[in-house]
Amino acid sequence: MQKDQRQLLILGALLHDIGKFAQRAGRPKSNDDVGYCPTNAQHHPTHTHVLYSDYFIEQDLPLPAEFEGQRSRLARLAASHHKPAADAPLEQALKIADCLSSGSDRIGGEGEDGDYKSARLVSVFDQISFSAEGIDWQKIPEEARHYHQLLPIDDPQAAFPVNREQAAQPGYAELFKTFLQQLQAVPLDYGVDAYIASIQSLLEKFTWSIPSCTYKSMPDISLYDHALTTAALAQSLAIHQQQTGIAC
Numbered sequence: 001m002q003k004d005q006r007q008l009l010i011l012g013a014l015l016h017d018i019g020k021f022a023q024r025a026g027r028p029k030s031n032d033d034v035g036y037c038p039t040n041a042q043h044h045p046t047h048t049h050v051l052y053s054d055y056f057i058e059q060d061l062p063l064p065a066e067f068e069g070q071r072s073r074l075a076r077l078a079a080s081h082h083k084p085a086a087d088a089p090l091e092q093a094l095k096i097a098d099c100l101s102s103g104s105d106r107i108g109g110e111g112e113d114g115d116y117k118s119a120r121l122v123s124v125f126d127q128i129s130f131s132a133e134g135i136d137w138q139k140i141p142e143e144a145r146h147y148h149q150l151l152p153i154d155d156p157q158a159a160f161p162v163n164r165e166q167a168a169q170p171g172y173a174e175l176f177k178t179f180l181q182q183l184q185a186v187p188l189d190y191g192v193d194a195y196i197a198s199i200q201s202l203l204e205k206f207t208w209s210i211p212s213c214t215y216k217s218m219p220d221i222s223l224y225d226h227a228l229t230t231a232a233l234a235q236s237l238a239i240h241q242q243q244t245g246i247a248c
């Protein structure tokens with residue numbers, strides 16, 4: 001795989017679900033003129049977070065000169081991960097990587113009460129047990145559960161999980177505003193690899209405590225961890241396809 005294609009795939013995979021962050025923050029979204037969203041049995045669009053990913057990449061994301069001419073291709077790669085084109089190997093690789101990452105990091109169950117905006121990342125400490133029986137998180141009383149606040153990872157309070165009421169504030173809008181401000185400071189003239197490393201670092205800082213999935217799933221995996229594993233899997237799938245000629 002050519003280096004520029006690999007870099008494009010990595011960046012698209014890292015940003016494929018950034019729309020979940022933007023959607024929860026009340027940011028603008030693109031129109032679905034291309035048909036990125038699947039539809040349900042009632043013919044209503046689903047997975048609309050991809051439209052927010054598309055808008056973010058098209059309108060908010062600063063890009064180095066090497067990528068500026070591929071902005072729309074990057075946006076499509078990220079936003080089409082639920083409906084990739086059949087003749088687009090990178091899109092196919094990203095879709096399968098997303099599915100594999102989701103399948104490996106989500107524990108079944110009814111998840112959290114409330115909607116995707118109010119859910120917070122469950123602390124891993126609630127799942128640690130020294131008994132052979134382990135812990136059933138669903139049976140832990142709400143007042144005994146612990147969650148992470150929506151704070152940058154370097155905030156002094158970020159390391160300490162709190163109860164649900166405390167975790168409810170601050171919200172997504174404030175966090176996304178700070179994220180956008182620091183995004184504008186990402187250096188663009190040190191090469192694409194350095195740029196991607198900066199984006200990855202920024203995503204870790206601001207999405208480490210955002211639950212990746214909240215629907216019928218325990219919200220214990222962060223958006224950052226899901227993006228990182230998806231990027232790793234997408235590269236492997238794309239390289240395997242190129243070397244073997246076997247489609248993903």
